[in-house]
Amino acid sequence: MIQNSFRISSGLYKGLKFKFPSSEGLRPTKSIVKETLFNWLQFAIPGSKVLDLFSGSGSLAFEAISREAISVTIVEKDKTVFDSLKKNSNFLKASSSIQLINDDALNYIERIKNTRFDIIFLDPPFFKNYLDLCLSKIEVNQIIGKKSKIYIESEFEISEDFLKKNLVSSFELKKNKKSGDVYYSLVEIL
Numbered sequence: 001m002i003q004n005s006f007r008i009s010s011g012l013y014k015g016l017k018f019k020f021p022s023s024e025g026l027r028p029t030k031s032i033v034k035e036t037l038f039n040w041l042q043f044a045i046p047g048s049k050v051l052d053l054f055s056g057s058g059s060l061a062f063e064a065i066s067r068e069a070i071s072v073t074i075v076e077k078d079k080t081v082f083d084s085l086k087k088n089s090n091f092l093k094a095s096s097s098i099q100l101i102n103d104d105a106l107n108y109i110e111r112i113k114n115t116r117f118d119i120i121f122l123d124p125p126f127f128k129n130y131l132d133l134c135l136s137k138i139e140v141n142q143i144i145g146k147k148s149k150i151y152i153e154s155e156f157e158i159s160e161d162f163l164k165k166n167l168v169s170s171f172e173l174k175k176n177k178k179s180g181d182v183y184y185s186l187v188e189i190l
Helices: 031-040 059-066 079-089 105-111 130-140 160-166
Strands: 003-007 017-021 049-053 071-075 098-101 119-122 149-154 171-179 182-189
Touching (some): 017 079, 031 171, 031 182, 059 079, 079 098, 119 130, 160 171
Parallel strands (some): 049 071, 049 119, 119 149
Antiparallel strands (some): 003 017
């Protein structure tokens, strides 16, 4: 099995390198995209409660812990990838701040009704229509509130019209960029 890796770029664990296995559909966030995202969130991460759905490599979750998120919940369905996340989380002294969940993201959202998160990383497999389902379930199950931020990676540009179809709450599309064939956006609930 091919081993891939990423490095934490800033914070308490800056420079720490993690390995993760290859898996079908796993698309780790590119370094340049991750850097941009955490520049966007630099003042929001410290002290925040973060949910990383479809976590994959764990790159975003571990970066959030390094940058002093108070808690990070990591959800990953693939057992091999999940086992790698579990192993990697043991390297962090903040492992008590990390909750690892081996489950389908949509099932998990249903189970945690009324549990609010400040930041949600939403990077589902492309071309499977998970994004629409996730956004509506996140809202219906009340895991976002005012000032919650949702980071989205997708195969298409996120528009205000797309968000209006999937979110009832007022929101602001704060950022929208593209890197290669990946679109990434930051949405804030108002």
